[in-house]
Amino acid sequence: MGGDRVGGPPRPRPAPPRGVRPHGSVRRVVRDPAQAAVPARREGLMSRRRYRHSVLANRARIAVVILLGILAGVLFRAQVLRATDWLLQSERNRLRPLTVPAPRGIIRDRDGRVLADNIPGYSVSIVPDQPDSMLSTLRRLREHLDIPAGRLEALSQQVRAGGPRPLLVTGDAPFDAVAALEERRSGFPRLLIEPRPKRRYPAGQLGAHVIGYVGEINEAELGRPEFEDAEPGWIVGRSGVESQYESLLRGSAGTRYVEVDAAGRIVGSFGGVQGVAADPGQDVDLNLDLELMEWIHQVFPDGMNGAVVALDVESGGVLALYSAPAYDPNVFAGVVDAEEWRRLVANPESPLYHRAVMGTYAPGSPWKLVTAAIALDLGVVTPDEHMPVPCRGAYVYGNRVARCWDAEGHGFLDLPGAIQHSCNVYFYQLGLRIGLDRMLGVGNRMGFGNQCGIDLPQEAGGVFPESLEFWERRFGYRAQEGEVLSLAIGQGPNDQTPLKMAQFLLAIARDGSAPAPTLSREAVPAEGWRLDIRPEHLEEIREGMRRVMQPGGTAHLSSLEHFDLLGKTGTVEHGGEEPEHAWFTGVAGPFGGPPEIVLVAMVEFGGSGSAVAAPLVAKAADFYLRGRHGMPRDTIQTLREYLVAGRNTAWANARELR
Template structure:
């Protein structure tokens, strides 16, 4: 067997090879060390601030501080909207290990409402996971203590002390002051930082109109939190600036007197100061308690308000549009005087009905047997329909429209409240645009007594009455006192007439409350001189030859009762408009309500 030859070792070659490999390995190690050193230099020196901030953010959280909302007071400084301390429950989704289970446990502990959970879930899907979200606001003392005792069980859930809105007088000022409520999805998209921080926005009334001024300016704070997201300490704080306080022209005592005057009947009452346009009282009945909405109203409570046939959520003072009825007659009389169509002592014969030419249709007067021979003063005092049928026919609808518009009919007054409706002051053009139909002569007659297409709000009637009282110089009505009040926009010039024309119409309204006038009984012993006008507006049409005035109709079909007035006549300090839905008679229902308000105002003015 042949043997394989053995290799001869070469120590020198092996040593050279080893040294070469050792040098290469050392070079690689040095290169890796330099790379590591360079990276450490970048991390520790070049990018130090970035990573230091990121590190701090693992334990430091920036939170918005909601500003204190500005308070709202009446003219005497009595609080109508204030802020009270309360506790709310906040959840940070990112810090909650099992959110569905946590919410279920909280629900058992605190009896969470469906509206709370729906609201939280909407916010959770629209906000960052690291942001603390309100789950339940305005916890009572028992709920606060119960959660505090079990707080250790709920990672990522905390109690926060904050201010919540409160309305001390509830329904008494509910429509005027309005309320704040939680942001809905639409509002959230356009919400300011202040609104997001407070998670609320003015929804109605003064709270909505002046929301930006009431909000204040949001603040911020940096807080250190533990691994569970609980706050340990505040590191830095930029204080929030509170919102502006608002003082209303409203008088709380007169507001209460006006509410009592309506005596639980559906309707509206507005009182203005003629010289300034200040709103002294504004009542809509029935009303609602705005405190129900502050923390989020329950579904049952909201459904109850919506389904109430009396519609308590509707502000009848600015959104209730009613036929003005005979309260429109002084303004039609002024149109007749200004146009030269009628003179103060021109007479019209009232047999109890009026016809157009040879038409067999009779337009009836409320006084079935007629008023006989009447002039302008007697026609207003006794509310003679025939006189105003004839005057309206001679004026024509377009002239009536032109003359009544400066008093504020058919357009918004510009009051600093949201949602005001303009009513309707008809004309040929209006009917063509709105109904696509021509105007008929008979419609002019009906318009002359405030029926037909005519509609007005209680605010419009009060403003028009104030214009009569001030002889055309009343500025647009304002709830909030200067200098915070919003500026007037597109102010329309008031009515213009000569001194004799003003005096004639005012004298005719004085005759309404004098012996022989339709409101004499309500003002028989008044210690001040009043000018007024009763009104009754039909809710449904009567048959052509009907002698019935609808007195036996069901309550919801009875006539609306209206009354306008101002006093004292020589130096007016207050103008009032009253509308009582289905009240029957202006003289029997609305006039006494106005008397109560005027009495209350003058007693208050005389008090030391």
């Protein structure tokens, strides 16, 4: 009737449009099992990916932490633990260490007189830089410093070789040159001018050969073990005592620091880093008597060459070691001038040659004392025995005629008389009694073919046949017994240094023992040799030497008023056209007392041992002994000088009457 019917059957709903699901309906989906497994697999893959990403992320975090830890450790080590090292490295970049040379030790004589010391000097060096810059500085320095061409070339080679140390241009710059360079400091920014001790030799030429000289160390020496701490430019001993006692005299170098800018230029000294002070070398005291050497120099024959040796009898210490001509060692106190060196080397008089220890000469008649000592040592003669053949001016042996220096002859003589008159004929026969083999054996036992062992870096050994084979090796023939004739009088293959003859005479003056001569008062003498001669036989040799100074002796005019001088003259042929070499060997002391000094003089081409060498030894002995015994010294000393001066010679006449 007019509304919906209640309770009637439901009215059908219209179908929704195609593609539209009815409101409130539930769709029932039926899926395929294979399709249902796909989401599950996808979810598993995603889960595994998330796990893998998580592991990688964790590992990355750990690596980052480790790297940060390492970096922190490195930074901590660099900034905290090595702060001092970096500070030192920084200091090194602006500080430059410089060597401070040690003053060399002083050399003194037995009375404390200075033979070598140090005075203030200046060195000029160039701080290392580029080679071109250093070479330019060297060339400009020649405007103010005297740098010879040879020295400039040597310095240039050092520059090209490079090195961390300053280049020493000169160790002896004149004060005016130093002042000029200081005024131009801005033009030489890498120049280093330092005070440096300079060697000085107050005795000049007197001590040249024995004291020696110093010089700049060379490349070859820098590689030696004894110079392992040395640097280029160091001053070292070159000869004599300076070289022998280098390890004592040198001392230890110190170190100081200078501040440099970024360009390496020195801007001033730096006191923030403690340097090392130089340790001066040790002093060396010698046995030498400078006063005696000065006197020997004064009385040595003008214009002649030769040597004088004086030894203290008691100790064997060297009182004088004089060689003429000489040189001034002060010219070598700094860097040696090549021109000056060449001039000295080329000098025909050989002033660098130390004749006292390096010169070897035929000993001549002084060797007759050796022949006498060997004969007494072997017991083939007694002092009062006469030879069978008297001296008539010559001696015949086989087809050989051996002459005496005195053509009129000396007649029959005992040993002291033969020494007094220097009779060749007596000693020819004495040599034959000894025999050639035994002459060589005992002569070599005395060391006549060897050095004395003096504390000097250079010493020549004598020339003396060590055996009969010497003649075959040297001359090409076998020695015969007659060779002993020449050896017995100091001729033939027999050359000795003045020092060696002095060592032999030391044995005669003492008890037969001959220690090695020594220069340093602290030196322990090397073991020498000893003559096996009874004391009374030694006295007979000394008596023969004493007669040499008495009337009729070959050196009577060189006898002394106040002292007992015993000696032996020698006038020795040398095979040239010049006059003979003049020898005199002597011992002296107070009358009635033991000898106190041994003296040997050798004057090249002196012509006469009696006229030239004997007065030299006599005057040196008188000078030394007067000083030793507190007597006033005099320039009129020998009998000849007394006669020339018209003085009273009663003392000589009294000895003649005895």
